[in-house]
Amino acid sequence: MPMNDPAPPGEIELRPLSARSVVLSLLLGAHPPELPVKDLVGRVEAFGVGGSTVRAALSRMVAAGDLRRTGTGYRLSDRLLERQRRQDEAVHPDTRAWDGDWEMVVITATGRGPAERADLRARLSTLRLAELREGVWLRPANLRRALPDDLGRVAECCTARPARPARELTESLWPLDAWSAGARALLAHVARADRPADRLTAFAAVVRHLLADPVLPPELLPADWPGAELRAAYTRYQQEMADGPRAHRT
Numbered sequence: 001m002p003m004n005d006p007a008p009p010g011e012i013e014l015r016p017l018s019a020r021s022v023v024l025s026l027l028l029g030a031h032p033p034e035l036p037v038k039d040l041v042g043r044v045e046a047f048g049v050g051g052s053t054v055r056a057a058l059s060r061m062v063a064a065g066d067l068r069r070t071g072t073g074y075r076l077s078d079r080l081l082e083r084q085r086r087q088d089e090a091v092h093p094d095t096r097a098w099d100g101d102w103e104m105v106v107i108t109a110t111g112r113g114p115a116e117r118a119d120l121r122a123r124l125s126t127l128r129l130a131e132l133r134e135g136v137w138l139r140p141a142n143l144r145r146a147l148p149d150d151l152g153r154v155a156e157c158c159t160a161r162p163a164r165p166a167r168e169l170t171e172s173l174w175p176l177d178a179w180s181a182g183a184r185a186l187l188a189h190v191a192r193a194d195r196p197a198d199r200l201t202a203f204a205a206v207v208r209h210l211l212a213d214p215v216l217p218p219e220l221l222p223a224d225w226p227g228a229e230l231r232a233a234y235t236r237y238q239q240e241m242a243d244g245p246r247a248h249r250t
Contacts, residue, residue, distance in 0.1 A: 012185050014201050019049045019057035024066070025204050027076050028084050029241055034075035047197045086126065090210040091231055091238075098142040098217035100166070101159045105147065107135035109154035120154065128214050130173035138173075140166070142217045170220045182209055183226040190233055203237045206230060 017025065022044050027033045035043070044054045058074060061067045067074045076084060105124060112120070121131075127147065129137040138160065147157050162169055170176070186209055190202045213227050221227075 012189050012205075014189070014205050016197065017047075017201050017204060019044065019053050020061060020066075021204065022047050022049055022200065023054070023057060023061065023074075024080070025200055026241075027067075027074070028080070028087055028207075029238060032075075033081065033084055034070060034073060036073040040074055047200055086211065087207055090207065090213065091234055093213075093215045094144040095142050095215060095217075096144050098140050098219065100161060101141040102138050102162060103129065103141045103147065104158050104160040105129060105137040105151065106156045106158075107137075107154060108156050112154075130214065132173065138162075139214065140170070140217050140220060143215065167220055170216060174214045174216070176222060176225075179209075179212065179214075180222065180224070180226055183230045187226065187230060187233060190237075199237065199240075203234060206234050206237075210234065 023040070026040065026043055027035065040058075041051055041054050045051055049057075058067065062069060062074070065077050066080060068077055107120070124131075124137050128143065129139050131137050141159060151157055186202065186206050190199065190206065193199045193202045210227075210230060215227075218225075
């Protein structure tokens with residue numbers, strides 16, 4: 001989450017979104033992720049981006065593989081559809097009651113280069129696993145999901161019950177205080193944001209923050225954990241966006 005040093009304590013200062021970021025924010029939040037040209041350009045212009053700038057950004061995004069032209073407009077590329085799926089899961093995680101089990105992934109492959117190792121680390125982080133030590137990743141088994149089958153080519157995946165107290169282990173794996181403080185700062189920021197462009201920028205930061213939420217069982221979280229509050233705020237904003245920019249506060 002971008003933060004600038006001059007902001008007063010407890011406040012955040014977010015950089016305005018580029019034309020590309022505005023387009024992506026609108027399409028990532030759309031279901032299906034496709035909008036007619038006129039509608040998309042009009043929506044982006046409502047956030048203070050000129051029409052010629054929007055059209056130039058759209059052309060560059062098609063060339064870069066971010067978007068696909070359709071018969072009537074633009075649609076997210078397959079690569080960004082995966083990003084939308086992760087975003088949707090971050091806003092509406094599919095969880096189950098926790099029975100004390102932990103997912104554990106132990107890396108067994110050797111001889112991998114730095115780029116391959118970095119890619120695997122990023123992938124495991126996206127799965128909301130945390131690294132206990134090099135090559136050993138785990139999390140409480142409270143998500144309704146199966147780990148990808150192809151992980152078996154580079155790792156041993158299993159269920160475990162660590163002897164260490166669960167809350168103590170959780171606090172060693174995730175910076176819960178830092179995430180909570182960031183969430184509360186964002187909630188305060190969106191409450192003050194009145195202009196459509198400022199609100200879009202703020203809620204784009206909210207989504208990025210939710211992507212970093214470990215989505216832990218309630219019994220392992222601090223009592224004042226703001227995850228649900230942040231998700232509710234973003235859900236309300238999605239409805240605001242569905243009503244169109246004219247419905248935004250000015």
